[in-house]
Amino acid sequence: MKNWVKLNLFFLGESKKHLIFRSKQWNRNLEKIFKQSVFNEKYEEIGYIKEIFGPLKLPYISIKTLPGQNFNPNDEIYVKIR
8 A cells, every 4th residue: 555645845956867855854664765756736747756865864765857847946756655
């Protein structure tokens, strides 16, 4: 069974190939999101989690978007975890 989880992220900016976010809230269970697909508010797939890095309490998250996907930094981001 998969559960939808809303990620509480703050958009920092873009690198050449990824969108970079900072987690506002984090717990160890969220480590399961690594390499998982991410979805916008309409539950349309926009990309996947490429990396989780930085401090353990409030890490940075890198998201690789799918080709041709437009991303609005104000949208909520969701992920399915098992």
